[in-house]
Amino acid sequence: MIYTLDIGNTRTKLAMFENDSLVNTTYLSTKNLQKELLFFFQKNSKKPKIVLASVGHLDDTLLEWLEKNTDLTQITHTTPLPLSNKYKTPHTLGIDRLAVAAGATIQYPNTARLIIDAGTCITYDFVNAENEYLGGSISPGLQLRYKALHDYTAKLPLLEMEDISYFIGQNTHESIQSGVINGIIAEIDNIINRYKKDYADLTIILTGGDAVFLAKRLKNIIFANPNFLSESLNHIYQYIIENDKKNHS
8 A cells, every 4th residue: 555645834745656556645734643654554454555745834843753653755846746837936846746747757648747736826837759847837726716806805705616617707795706716717728729729739737626616617728637746755655666666776
């Protein structure tokens, strides 16, 4: 069993893989992560194998505990990956963005790849057919847009995501929903089309917490997979293992 840990600022996603297949996922509190992991792994007779990616600051005490009590592989900017990082400031690139780019390189060979992660922010990451990571873009996600409209105006209410079918909002509530949801759909489709103009062989992967909600509204054909980051961490781990075998053979 391989466990992947995607550590966010408030929540941590724990995914379990058996024979390279995703078995289950669960969410843990990042604040109480050591305690919750201890409870989760208490039945293990040996050290669990963990692949770790952390977006925010990783607590030193937690990292020391993981290194002592688990068979830990931490993905960092120095981890050998199957791509060339052409980002001008490679050490400022989020590990989550780097991981999904590497995962797409492994899972979709010999093609250009655009990975769209729709979460708190919407990140766009591009890897060409030569396995070069060139960069991408970042924009506010659904919840950030709702929150910004509420926080930076005097009277607009704070709304939550709804399944809408209208385009023209006929009151303030509908106007916000149309602006946020239809605006994001227009943004994503337009950015995909811009990439398609230069890369006809483009493979598009949509992931993140809002991936399922957005996927059915997009005009472009995509692979929607909310677990793509977890799967990418598992693929990276397998890639590291295979490389180690080749280097020692």
